[in-house]
Amino acid sequence: MTLPPGQRAVEGFPRFGTHLHHPPPAVPADPVIDIGGALTEPGTLSVADLAALPRRELRADFHCVAGWSATGLLWEGTPFATFYRTRVEPLLTAPVSHVTFEGLDGFQSIVVLADALADDVLLADRLDGQPLDGDHGAPVRLVSPSQYGFINTKHLCRIGFHTTEPPITDRWSPLASHPRARVWEEERHRHLPGRVVRPVYRSLIAPIRALSARGSRPR
């Protein structure tokens, strides 16, 4: 099995991210995704209607920028490109360059449109034959296995379509994330080569996982 440069396989699939001091967000009874940006009118798509669009399965590894990879996951959902071509493109008022994905916990990722339209990008609602659970992004998440985990927003509640790059909140952060985040190019960091930041990112895995153990416990 070959992993992208600087990645190491882990057992299983840990819950991970910047949100780990919180339990997973509550999912509304009839969840919807707001769709906004450069559209004739903003709209909403229920997660049930999204699930009724053409679907596919995707077997893929998952790579966190911190350096761990979960291997052989089986995702199921609607290809992002199918959703875009049928539900968004007819409503556009101008050409789109970037897409924002927001989660119920306030997390956001910014994705270049061309990357979002790749064949392996899904709006996934099932993992390994089960509905997505709270740990991994219920009710629906972005899955883009060729890009680092931080692109793969969980608990989707809003997708925005933009004609220019939206403001970057972490541009001057020491961990400024790469705008493309392609795993095989090792695009971990906005300004520094991926292999240079490897040890720094790797040192964050243990403290983040310790937070996760606390966040998962019911309170």
Ligand SMILES: Nc1nc2c(c(=O)[nH]1)N[C@H]1C(S)=C(S)[C@@H](COP(=O)(O)O)O[C@H]1N2
């Ligand atoms: N809504 C939301 N999505 C998120 C995150 C988050 O904190 N909140 N963390 C990201 C990061 S950094 C990673 S590595 C993956 C982890 O996905 P997992 O928890 O299913 O392993 O989710 C990504 N998507």
Ligand SMILES: [Mo]
């Ligand atoms: Mo990550």
